[in-house]
Amino acid sequence: MLRQLIGWRFILISIAIIIIVTTIWFVNNLSKEIQAEETKKVAAWVSANKELLTASPDANLNLAIEIITTNTTIPIILTNEEGQIVDHRNLDSAKMARNTRFLPQQLEKFRKQHPPFVMTITDKPLVNNYIYYGDSVILQQIRFYPYVQLIVVTLFIAIVLFALRSNYKATQNQLWVGMSKETAHQLGTPLSSMEAWLEILKENPGSEDIASELKKDVDRLKLISDRFSKIGSVPSLEETELVNQISSMISYIRKRAPQKVTLTESSNEPQILAMICPPLFDWVIENLLKNALDAMEGKGNISINIENHPAHITIDVTDDGKGIPKSMQEKIFHPGFSTKKRGWGLGLSLAKRIIEEYHQGRLYVKWSEQQKGTTFRIWLRK
Template sequence: MFKQYIGWRFTLVAVAVVIIVATIWFVNNLSEKIQHEETKNVATWVEANQELLQAPEDANINLAVTIVTTNTSIPLILTDDHGKIIDTRNIDSAEVLRNPRYLEKELASFKKQHPPFIMAIDAKTNNYIYYGDSLLLRQVRYYPYIQLLVVALFIGVVLFALSTTNRATQNQVWVGMAKETAHQLGTPLSSMEAWLEILREKEENIPFVTELAKDVDRLKLITDRFSKIGSVPNLEERNLVVQVENMMTYIRKRAPQKVSFSLQSADPEVMAMISPPLFDWVLENLLKNALDAMEGTGAISVLIENHTTHITIDVTDTGKGVPKVLQDKIFNPGFSTKKRGWGLGLSLARRIIQDYHKGRLSVKWSEPNKGTTFRIWLRK
């Protein structure tokens, strides 16, 4: 399937390249033909002017006059032996009035485009005719490139719209799946709570009922998190130091003994508006990823910094690191380097921080076999 997808995309790109190359080749070939014809027309125009200068008074000059007067598209500039401009044809007179140096710039441009034609006035005097490309030739030469650019922009807009639509559809699927999961968990949780109440009636059941109650509460928290996906959560002002410390305590109890935890914050109180259940979900995901990356041995440190306009929370581990080529992909839905899991953890974590807390979640630093730092950025 993947190979077919790659092959399909390659075929489309190859066809597009062939069309572009063929269009450019055809346009260049056509512009060269038009340019050759314009050069011939200028040469004919020069010969007609030469004939008018040298014709006797009784000569028939109708043809020469017709040739001279029919050139209404090719711009011409006539100079003397010293390069002084004597006359012009088909030059924008309005631009000449606005810019006194316009003719000089046009003459310099014409000299670069074509060699001049020489028209002998007498035995010692020559005039030089410089000419440029007509408006038609310029349009033929550059219009296809403009057209290709417009088509490329149109295709880009269409692809962006399709991508946005697909992303919105995926979001709806994930939201629906999360809410349905929360709904399905609700019934057995209610039943489990009822059974716990029955078990509490006997004194000898109290020790294991207490532990079961913790697991039930945990399931209720997970259900609450899933139910909040897709809806705007209520933000509460909470102390992030306490919030992070509580989550680290929870993870520490379930982590191997060879993994050490540390929390650093210059301020004992760092207040921010958060959704506690969803924010805990993000922290739990980052801490669990750190544990998986270290494979049972290492250190996890969390640094909270309270800035003037924002707050940063850096979660650092001493695990295997994330290769640079994967650092942008790990937040994509479905992407995972683990053998199990759906690859939605980091994707949902980023969405929670960006969409609900108006912050950012990114990889601040990572090196293979040295560790990784994830950064949560929150606006005050």
């Protein structure tokens, strides 16, 4: 599903790039054609004005007058030889009324856009006027169209990717829930049978030690079953003292860790309260500690540091093992990704899900350097 999502993302981005590049090419060609047509219209307008100035009294000026009056879209400013504005056409009168600098600003803008047309008023002495013109509103809108389309296409792709990602997450959630419920259900039947056999064993004299050890394993299996059942539903959070909760899990791991591994714990306060689901939170700590043990290969140090801040709590699990390459620091949380030959790649994925979805916190690699160690950080909102 993840590969399909990445594939769809690549296809959508490729289509978007093709659409945008094609649109920009087409709009640039179209705007050049429209600009050329507008330049011809201004040239015709200038010629019509010249004809009006030089025509004899009995000349037919209907065509010239029509050319002049039909220009209602291209903005024009007429100046004398000293650069003073003599006349203007097709400019926003409301803006001119509000801003006395509007006309000079437009003149400066037109000078940068197009070279002026020269219109001779008299030959002797030679007097010229200069016609400056700008782009019509339609041409300006056409030039902005690719940017508008870029925003629309980007929003469309973002919505589609969000929908695909939401669908992927929903499918993943259904898989987790289904797997968790089925696991809890499958564990339930043999557990009930084992508890019955345990009661029978207790009644036999001389079997007390065996029964005691077997009860620990049964309780452990019941805890695992309880954890899976809670993942399959929305767990309830309760106010819990974190230092003791984590300390008990460290004690459990310490008994099962190699003798050359040292586990230490510290906190900036003796008691720190947090809203957690104890069985699932223990699972996360257990997972991080077991990963640290695997990284050290039988010897080294593991430290757990808990810090209480005004708005949040942090738990850092640090080992001095082989470290995690930067290229893998995000991948290790993906379901199915494992560096172990027999690993399922579900431990860290489940841990991240428990912290981020059920506890509304964060679990991430705070620091890691190859052959020096790794720090995983749990961040919990108060």
